[in-house]
Amino acid sequence: MRPNRRRRGCAPGGVCFGVRVPALYILVAIGLSGCAPAADPARPPDLVVVSLDTLRADRLGAYGNRDGLTPSLDRFASEAVLFEHAYTQATNTGPAHASLFTSRYASEQDAGVRKPAIAPETKTLAEVLDAYGWDTAAFVGGGDLAPEMGIGRGFGTWSSKVDFGSLWHTTPLALSWLDQRPAGAAPSLLFVHGYDVHMPYLKPTPFGYTRADKDAVGPGQDAVRSTTERMLDGWFHGGMSGLMHAETSEVRPRSPDARARTLAVARTDRVPPREAAATDLALVRGVYDGSVTYADAMFGLLMAGLQDRGVLDRSVVVVLSDHGEQLGEDGVFHHSWGVSDAEAHVVLMVRLPGGAEGGRRVTGQVGLIDVMPTLLELVGAAPPARIHGQSFAAGLRGEPFAGRPVAWTQGGRDFMLLGARTPAGRLVYSGMPARSPVAAELVETAALPGPSFTAHGSLDAAAQGALRGEMAPWLRTLSPAPAQQDDATLPDALRASLRAHGYWDVQP
């Protein structure tokens, strides 16, 4: 497929389209195993990307969970190629999607964590497809994907009607957009996103308490029912609503001072600290699981809508999560704190037209950063220069596919955590967290390089050394971008909504 130069022209700024062989999308169009319905081989498949925000991979039956939380997603897995070891490149919504759409890392984007605008010289997936004459539309749940965040660059439509909205909000709009497309319209990229699993976890009856006791009392219940709960450093943080603070009994604070620090925050907020028991943790996790069942139902409704319109079987449908969620495992709750599996291991499934190759499982490591080059390969479009992703189309075809040797994840609310994940284990660089302008100033003034590398798994000394060598260029590029640096540039309502959902935990 060639860029539609007559209609769109070559995008200024230097997207270099090379000569492409359209054979691959012909393979996709006819079904890689020959079992898909007939399709026009001259037309690439449509693309549908579904992002389920904050969904941990380990909650899906297809990823080994045995609690029956996700029958719709599990069914989808049976019709798709599932990547067992998929990792996000950033554990926060905005940067993770920026990597998804640009195949570049979070620290290469134009701004900090809170406003991860895409760097001007970077080409997005939507921009590339637009140059080929595609129609592109996105229906997202606001928050970190609100238009002001700049993630939607290149999309013809970027609809964000509700902050922290669900597929409940975005699915009708997406299906309406499909309904309005005329017969014979250009190929399309449709992106649908929802915060169904995102905090606040509690979802409406009858989903919210399916997996937890609604009559339980205690700090866990209080946290679940508090709009402004923020769970920091092993503590439930009640915030302005003043419900409570509590330390988890399962995980100790990461440093002896964490307890004192949290007590000080509690004093500042004038709320009493309350210890949480294991039952409190179980309740929080159960309510999170309830939100997973809700997301699964909403996802099933979306799939039904796509199928009713004939879109499902003529499209490549990618289902992913942008990051996971800490549920106390590392002494914290929420996300964007770390780079461990709880946050970094994500859902990634690709349904080819007609469900071809359905049920295949790929063990090689991949990242969300690899999605863009894969999709471009599947539709015969040339990827832009300067991307870091590697196509995993070979894995979709069932060909030998080793995956990427290292999957990188940036974490922390200032990208000062960098994880290098190999099949043998993980090496994590932990820099100094700069969660506030004052702390950032401290980092700059003191020129602190970050104190530690930590190895997980069975990385030997040689492997650690090699990874450190690869990390070195990264670490030189990490600026101590304070989490609040963009605060003043955002609309008041959006900023307040983000704060209500657990961001900007430290006030300047």
Place this chain on the structure above:
Amino acid sequence: MILWWMLACTDAPTGPWTREAALAPQLARMDLDRDGRIIGPEYEHVRYAGAFFPAVDTDHDGFFSVAELDTLTTGQDPVTFFLGLTRMQEGPQGRGGMQGGMQGGPPGMGRPGGGAPGGFQGPSGPGAGPSAGPGASIQAGAAPSAGPPGHAAVWTALMLLREEVLARDPGASVPSSEEIAAVEAAGGFDTPAAHAALTTLETASTRLGLGFPASLRATAP
């Protein structure tokens, strides 16, 4: 009645994707006695801040069906649901409002050519749908008041610097956690105790080449 149970219990559902297949598993989760139907107490077991059973059993047959779950789910905006919880916590007026169920939602939720009664009526363009309603609600209702500003940022910076100093020189003279907490609690740096603590930390930090942020520099009491 048994159809949803069969759908829910199939390990790998096949056939067309349907709304029924998407929602039936939730009924299976609610079916405490595993008899393939949901009666009032089973619904009430998981009901929270939503309509009572008689209101959702719209055909009055005594059972909660997939179609009734579809109607209920379609009518409940998950965002405004949570705002409703907030109102409920804030006072009896909000509590009373919640008991009628969260029925203010818009969605068509994928029904080709149609929508929920009183809600989103299907295809009307990308700019249509749940726009002003829930969007306006969350922005107006969920935004918390500013609350006390606190000095957590100061606390964080001081504690981090203290840890850095001790990591390089475990024997260094640094303020204790309690002394740093006192700085924060004082709400300023101009008390004698704050001045002493900050001076101690700056001295140790500077000696080790770590520097010290100007915004935290102690001022004379």
